[in-house]
Amino acid sequence: MRKAKKLLTLILAITMMFAMSITAFATDSGNDVPAGAKIKVEGVGDNAQLTYAQVIKVDPTKETGWAFTNSSYSSLFTQYGTDEQSMIKGWIAAIDESESTRLSKLGSATVSTTFPNPLEGAAAGLYLIKGTEPGYTFSPMLAYVSPDDAKNGETITVIAKKTPDEIDKELSDKDNDHYVENNKEISYDVNATVPYLPKGGTAELVITDTLTGGVFKRVKEGANQGKVEVQISIESTPRYIEPESDSKLVIDLGDLISEDNENANKELVITYTAICTAEVINNKATMNNDPLTEDEVNSYTGKLKITKYNEANSNNPEKLSGASFVVMNADGQYAVIEDDTLKEWVDEYTEDCYVTTGSDGTATVKGFDPDQKYRFLEVVAPTDYALNTDPVEAEWKVDMPDDQQIAEAEMYDTKLSELPYTGGKGTAAFTGFGVLLMSVAAGLYYSNKKNKTTK
Structure with missing residues (x-):
């Protein structure tokens, strides 16, 4: 009996060792x-x-x-x-x-x-x-x-x-919106991340955006009139948010933060649009009112300058005041100018489009895109000068700072030609010559008549 128990114990030990080796091998x-x-x-x-x-x-x-x-x-x-x-x-x-x-x-x-x-x-x-x-x-x-x-x-x-330690603010169209025209729409992207919500804790995601030199573009019609359209990259439909003012927009995305952290660490792109109203438009964004997260981006407009001279072949050309011009774009439209600034483009020019040279012979207008081409066309010549009907292109100066972009053009006029008129010195020579011819003819007539009588 003891031998049987010993044998059974031995078999069990061997079996366990074998099972353990199999487990180790499998692991x-x-x-x-x-x-x-x-x-x-x-x-x-x-x-x-x-x-x-x-x-x-x-x-x-x-x-x-x-x-x-x-x-x-x-x-x-x-x-x-x-x-x-x-x-x-x-x-x-x-x-x-x-x-x-x-x-x-x-x-x-x-x-x-x-x-x-x-x-x-x-x-x-x-x-x-x-x-x-x-x-x-x-x-x-x-x-x-x-x-x-x-x-x-x-x-x-x-x-x-x-x-996130900060948010990333950038132009949606970096290639075309760094330089813009006045009243141009500029779209902005804010790159952010949905924070993790710790158990029993709090988290927030509030983007505050402020503008200088621009206003937020508002919806003009429908139920959302007067609000700003904001697109969130992870949402299929835009949100419509009432701005605090033309220059301040608060975007609260706290509803994307949940206890199950479904959206935690998702990267977002928040897109909205502003309109340029100044020479420089600055856009700043901060997250959760923390100045350390602030990021900003600028867009710039440029100036156009025309200088009017008298005779092109003069050794000392004189600058002329009182010359009026219109500015044309590449599409042949004319710039309406208000307070020396581009207001809009029209197909036919009126006096609202006029740019007139001052006492220094120059005129400068603001709010133009340094990436575009513009021409000056003279529509009213200075007193005593003929109208120059050939437009001149304004050439953008190279290597200028972003906030000092300027394109310059020059135009030359000619003095009015003097017109001949009856009694003036323009006809005196002809009149004198005619009288002389008549006198000679009369002399010849009387001489010939005298000769006939003598015979």
Whole structure:
């Protein structure tokens, strides 16, 4: 009987050893039995750097079944108890407290091991993950792997807790809207990221946009009249927002932030339009009223200048006042000028389009696009000068600062020709010559008559 028991014990031992070897083989070979869980951090960019440390591990010899991986971590849990096991008990009992509170001390822990994202083969326990990424500030992240997760090879997903350090403001059409005409529509893009909402915490996403030298374009008709159309890249339909003034627009996107963090870390492009009303239009955007997040972009208009001279072949040409011009664009339209500034374009010019040279012989108008071509056409010549009907193109000066763009043109006129008139010196020579001829003819007549009488 004893021999049978010994034999049975031996068989069981061999069987267990064989089973263990099979399990080890399967684990190592990556077949049916996983080596641990997978931890994956979502919502990070390609340039993010993640590090981690396992803070709590399984320990079946402890009362709670858990233990610190390093005694130094106990200092992070002192708010929950006085010794290791009471600290872990307190941590477990405080599961419903806010995430920011739970992380307030854990965030001070130093972690240096590179987190490969995903982390494969994670054993059961609590993991602290930290991150850095250009343009963002990370909050500490926790990942809990249960014994079942590790046993079954589950994937534990952690949403990156990051907040943008700033927003990015830019022109929607960088190639064409850096230089613009007065009254031109300019579209702007604000690039932002939906923040993570920590459990029991708060988060906001409010973009405040201010203009100098422009006004926001408002809807002119329909139910949304007077509002500004704002397009959010992750939404199919635009929003219509009432601006606080012509130069201030507040876009509150707090509704995109939710407890389930469905949109957390999604990148947004927020697009809206303004109208240029000055030589320089400046657009600034800030996030959550934080000046450190401010970003701005400018657009610029340019000036046109015409100088009027007398004779082109003169050694010392004189500048002429009182010459009136109209400005033409490439489409043959004429600029309506108000307060020396482009107001609009029309197909036929009137006196509202006139630009007249002053005492210095020049005239300057503002609000034109330095990327476009313009011509001056004279419509009223100075006194005593003939009208020049050949338009001249204004040439943009090169290498000028953005806020000093100017295109210049010159035009020359000729003096009026003197017109001949009866009694004037223009006909005196002809009259004298005629009288002379008549006198000669009369002399010849009387001489001939006298000769006949003598005979």
